[in-house]
Amino acid sequence: MKDAVYANPFESLGPFAFNDDVASVFPDMIRRSVPGYGQLVGGAGLLAARHAQPNSHLYDLGTSLGATALSLSRHVRTPGTRIQAIDNSAAMIERARGLLVEGRTAQDCPVDLIEGDVREVALENASVTCLNLTLQFIPVEQRDALMTSIFEATQDGGILILAEKVTFEDPEHAQWVQEVYWDFKRANGYSELEIAQKRSALEDVLIPETPEVHEARLRKAGFRTVRVWFQTLNFMAWVAIK
Numbered sequence: 001m002k003d004a005v006y007a008n009p010f011e012s013l014g015p016f017a018f019n020d021d022v023a024s025v026f027p028d029m030i031r032r033s034v035p036g037y038g039q040l041v042g043g044a045g046l047l048a049a050r051h052a053q054p055n056s057h058l059y060d061l062g063t064s065l066g067a068t069a070l071s072l073s074r075h076v077r078t079p080g081t082r083i084q085a086i087d088n089s090a091a092m093i094e095r096a097r098g099l100l101v102e103g104r105t106a107q108d109c110p111v112d113l114i115e116g117d118v119r120e121v122a123l124e125n126a127s128v129t130c131l132n133l134t135l136q137f138i139p140v141e142q143r144d145a146l147m148t149s150i151f152e153a154t155q156d157g158g159i160l161i162l163a164e165k166v167t168f169e170d171p172e173h174a175q176w177v178q179e180v181y182w183d184f185k186r187a188n189g190y191s192e193l194e195i196a197q198k199r200s201a202l203e204d205v206l207i208p209e210t211p212e213v214h215e216a217r218l219r220k221a222g223f224r225t226v227r228v229w230f231q232t233l234n235f236m237a238w239v240a241i242k
């Protein structure tokens with residue numbers, strides 16, 4: 001279904017929420033809003049297949065409709081692995097259930113869909129954790145604690161795959177990238193009204209940080225290796241190895 005959530009003028013614009021209206025158009029919304037989204041999802045599966053360890057958990061935190069979990073499930077063939085796909089939006093989890101049933105085959109790695117808050121769910125015995133465009137929705141002051149809990153739950157040699165919308169320290173760079181990003185949205189059919197209304201709705205909900213801040217947090221949590229594996233405009237992804 002086509003995303004038209006912000007197509008008409010809102011009298012009073014509330015904060016962006018992952019409700020049923022958003023869940024019902026999410027595949028179209030994310031494809032038209034995140035440059036390289038398909039590569040982020042596909043790449044997570046490849047990285048997970050390389051780093052998954054036998055008899056461990058693979059976490060997809062903030063799974064939305066389960067696209068990343070499904071990619072992991074299709075690629076990972078390591079014995080004894082189980083994917084736990086977690087999201088705190090009931091609307092997302094409800095729709096993800098149907099899509100995951102349709103999308104998986106018998107030899108794919110099993111997936112448990114869990115409605116829960118990634119800040120509260122107990123994580124354990126992880127060899128791969130994905131935070132694919134999810135950390136940006138966690139209040140900034142709570143991000144270190146989440147990163148530490150992921151690090152503590154990760155086995156030696158295990159990885160975190162982190163993808164985020166970012167901003168840049170240099171104001172000119174930040175402004176340029178923001179403008180090219182709006183060009184990308186226009187080119188994907190979003191009107192000026194849609195772009196402006198979505199931007200206001202996301203203002204205090206999606207808080208991007210700089211690449212330097214993300215990398216420092218990953219190292220502070222304890223990850224010994226931090227590598228960029230993807231970047232397009234203001235979207236970046238890292239793999240962090242314990």
Ligand code: GEK
Pocket residue numbers: 018030041061062063064065066067068086087088089092116117118119131132133134137138
């Ligand atoms: C994908 N990873 O398609 N606990 C659990 N879930 C949360 C929390 C939280 N505290 N906060 C936000 N979410 C997906 C895309 S979307 C990215 C991820 C985007 C969930 C929220 O409900 C939403 O489903 C997801 O994080 C972010 O690969 O919309 O830009």
